[in-house]
Amino acid sequence: MIKLKYKNWSEISIKKFDEISNILYSMNNVNEDEALEININLLSVLCDVDAEEIEDLPLTEFSKLVKQTEFLKEMPKVEIKDSYVINGKKYVL
Numbered sequence: 001m002i003k004l005k006y007k008n009w010s011e012i013s014i015k016k017f018d019e020i021s022n023i024l025y026s027m028n029n030v031n032e033d034e035a036l037e038i039n040i041n042l043l044s045v046l047c048d049v050d051a052e053e054i055e056d057l058p059l060t061e062f063s064k065l066v067k068q069t070e071f072l073k074e075m076p077k078v079e080i081k082d083s084y085v086i087n088g089k090k091y092v093l
Contacts, residue, residue: 004068005048009076019045039066
């Protein structure tokens with residue numbers, strides 16, 4: 001059984017965000033076949049599996065996983081700070 005590895009925005013790295021953004025960007029004015037392909041690619045990223053594994057899922061399991069991606073519809077609200085600590089090093093903007 002395949003499960004989402006990333007279930008909310010706080011679990012998503014910048015690299016994963018970039019992958020997700022590229023997929024979501026391609027969603028404008030798509031037909032049903034393209035929308036299915038986008039969902040397969042999106043689930044592939046969020047579950048950390050190959051797209052072929054998503055394609056082999058039963059429809060009910062696929063539908064459940066798609067519902068779990070609802071958090072993507074609302075971008076996270078991030079507070080902009082004057083400085084950040086990354087890997088123990090402080091960065092000042």
